[in-house]
Structure formats: structure tokens, C-alpha cells
Amino acid sequence: MELRHLRYFVTVAEELHFGRAASRLNIAQPPLSQQIRQLEDELGFPLLFRTKQRVELTEAGKVFLEECRLCLAHIDRAIDAAGRANKGEIGRLDIGFVGSATYSIVPFLQRYRLQYPSVSLMLHQMKTTNQIQALHDGRIHLAIVRTPIQSPFLTSKIILKERFIAALPQKHPLTRKRKLHMQDLAGEHFIISSRNNGSIYHDAVIQLCYKSGYRPNVSLEAPEILTIVAFVSEGMGVALVPDSFRNQKNKGVIYRDLEDVEPCLEMSLVWRNDEKSQVLNEFLKCIK
Incomplete structure (x- = not known):
């Protein structure tokens, strides 16, 4: 059984007419009738009563229709959610930060929140050394520190200098x-x-x-x-x-x-070179 079988059945059940259903699906009527027959054969019971004058749902067909609608709606939601996750629009972002950067990061977080309201931001106040360890351990996606970090495994970018x-x-x-x-x-x-x-x-x-x-x-x-x-x-x-x-x-x-x-207090972002989080990628784009 494939998803297309379920979509074909729902369309036929809504139209109760193979010709109109085939037109909605942009396929020929004979292949559509064949697909519905295959679905019934796989299930082991009829879903439709067919006569020359009309098509009607069996009792099993009525129940199957409602369940198919729920199933397809859930799949559509799953596809949408997966697509949004692939774009970094939903998910979770764990950010470490030093206490002295508390108010410096607020404008960046506000800008990001407006653009990506569905991402869960988890903030962790930590010392710089603890943040770097948390990065290596995969416990945070991003560190916000007061100095660039020199490491072959990390990328560091200065985004602000404060006085x-x-x-x-x-x-x-x-x-x-x-x-x-x-x-x-x-x-x-x-x-x-x-x-x-x-x-x-x-x-x-x-x-x-x-x-x-x-x-x-x-x-x-x-x-x-x-x-x-x-x-x-x-x-x-x-x-x-x-x-x-x-x-x-x-x-x-x-x-x-x-x-x-003069401005001398730097604030830097640090992340792992091998970090694959699309949410992080979008965050970095947003604050440039």
C-alpha cells in the first residue's frame, strides 16, 4: 500500500464518481479504477459499491475514509514540519554566554526571535572555559564569549566591540x-x-x-x-x-x-566546524 493509493481513494470517495475523481487527480479513469481495485484486494474487503449509475461507500469504506483523511493530514503536517526544520525555521538552539554579555546579546536575540518565532531558544550562562567544553561535548550549538577562541576545531567571529x-x-x-x-x-x-x-x-x-x-x-x-x-x-x-x-x-x-x-571589550560567537544544525546556520545569517 502506498500513499498515492490513499489519496486516490479519498478523492474517489469525495466525488463518488470515477470520472470526476480522475479529472481532479489528472490521471485517466481506467488506471484509477485499477488502483482502487488493487487497494481493495490488498485490504481483503470492498470499499465501494459500484453500479452503472452510481458509486457508494461501503460501511468499511466510510470508516477507512475518515482514517485516511487523518493519516494524510498527519503526513502533510510531517512533511511541512520536516521542510521547515530543513530551512532552520523550527527546532532548538542552545546558546552559552558569559554574564558580561547579557545585555549585549539582547538585540541579536530579539531580531532572531522576530524572524524565527518557532525556534526554542535555550540560554545557558557559563564561563568561557565551560562553554568551550560544552561545544566540544555537543551540549550547546553556540558560545558567546569575550574573546576570539583559537582552535582548529572551532570557528570564531567577533560581532561587537563595546566600551x-x-x-x-x-x-x-x-x-x-x-x-x-x-x-x-x-x-x-x-x-x-x-x-x-x-x-x-x-x-x-x-x-x-x-x-x-x-x-x-x-x-x-x-x-x-x-x-x-x-x-x-x-x-x-x-x-x-x-x-x-x-x-x-x-x-x-x-x-x-x-x-x-575606546571600545575594547569584544564579543565573539564560537561554534564547531562540524556543526550541522540548520537552525544555527540561520541564526548566524540573521545576526550578520
Whole structure:
């Protein structure tokens, strides 16, 4: 039994006329009659009563018609779903990201979501080293990190460079200035991330201070940038955060631009060279 037999039968059952059914199917009437006979022979019982004047469904034919319709509808849905999956329009995309990139990735994800609303996005906040291991293990399709990764098995692409801005407690005297320079922060109590939780971000902050002629007075290290901003809001110190974090409207925190700081914090996408996910391919096209 083939799918065409089911489609042929449904058409004949709907028309109750072999001539009209053959016309709908764009085939000759004799081959159509032969196909229906073959289907009945395979089933072992008649589906149609045939006379010279009319064609009628048997009781078995009526039941078979409803089941065929359900079967064909399910197959049509399966074909449509498979076609959409082949185009990367449905499926699942697992993305790892470092905490400091949280607000940087939002515009990319929003753009992708508008274009591919049926794809399930699964986000995993992870350290860079854990993301790379997850890529190799096949647990994520894409890593979002703060530095390009050099590996013969991975592809890396820089998609964004951000500048740092200053995060200040709301009542800090420096909030009276609209813009700051790095030298304005000399002597302040800095809150930074632990190097164990993000060496790129940690080292970039330290280097900016050194270039401005001073060693930062680190009074507190926190595991995540969101925690850092929370401590700033409590007046425990100042911090340098990616420009995208100004979108986080924390109560008690004022953000100020740093005029002498150029974009230096890179955000890169990393994926396996042998990754075959069409969903990932479409994501990469979408964010170019």
C-alpha cells in the first residue's frame, strides 16, 4: 500500500464518481479504477459499491475514509514540519554566554526571535572555559564569549566591540559630572569580577586603570557582573561595566560615559566546524 493509493481513494470517495475523481487527480479513469481495485484486494474487503449509475461507500469504506483523511493530514503536517526544520525555521538552539554579555546579546536575540518565532531558544550562562567544553561535548550549538577562541576545531567571529562605562552609586559626587575620565576614578573603591569567573573582563578593567596611571583600589570582588552592579547600588564602590549594561535600570546606580575609553571589550560567537544544525546556520545569517 502506498500513499498515492490513499489519496486516490479519498478523492474517489469525495466525488463518488470515477470520472470526476480522475479529472481532479489528472490521471485517466481506467488506471484509477485499477488502483482502487488493487487497494481493495490488498485490504481483503470492498470499499465501494459500484453500479452503472452510481458509486457508494461501503460501511468499511466510510470508516477507512475518515482514517485516511487523518493519516494524510498527519503526513502533510510531517512533511511541512520536516521542510521547515530543513530551512532552520523550527527546532532548538542552545546558546552559552558569559554574564558580561547579557545585555549585549539582547538585540541579536530579539531580531532572531522576530524572524524565527518557532525556534526554542535555550540560554545557558557559563564561563568561557565551560562553554568551550560544552561545544566540544555537543551540549550547546553556540558560545558567546569575550574573546576570539583559537582552535582548529572551532570557528570564531567577533560581532561587537563595546566600551566601558562607569557605574556609580546614586549619591556619589562624580554623578554631578555628565562625562568622566578614567583619572576621575583614581582612588575610588573598585568592585570587579573575580578573575576566576571571567579573566577577560577582569583583566580589561585592570589594564584600563594601569593605562590611566594608577593601580585600582579593589575593595570587593564579586562572581557576576549583575552582583557587581547590585553592590554599587548599595554604595560599596564603583565599577566599570559594558556599555550595554546602562539598559539595566538599577535603583541607586548612575551610569556615566568615560570620554577617554575606546571600545575594547569584544564579543565573539564560537561554534564547531562540524556543526550541522540548520537552525544555527540561520541564526548566524540573521545576526550578520
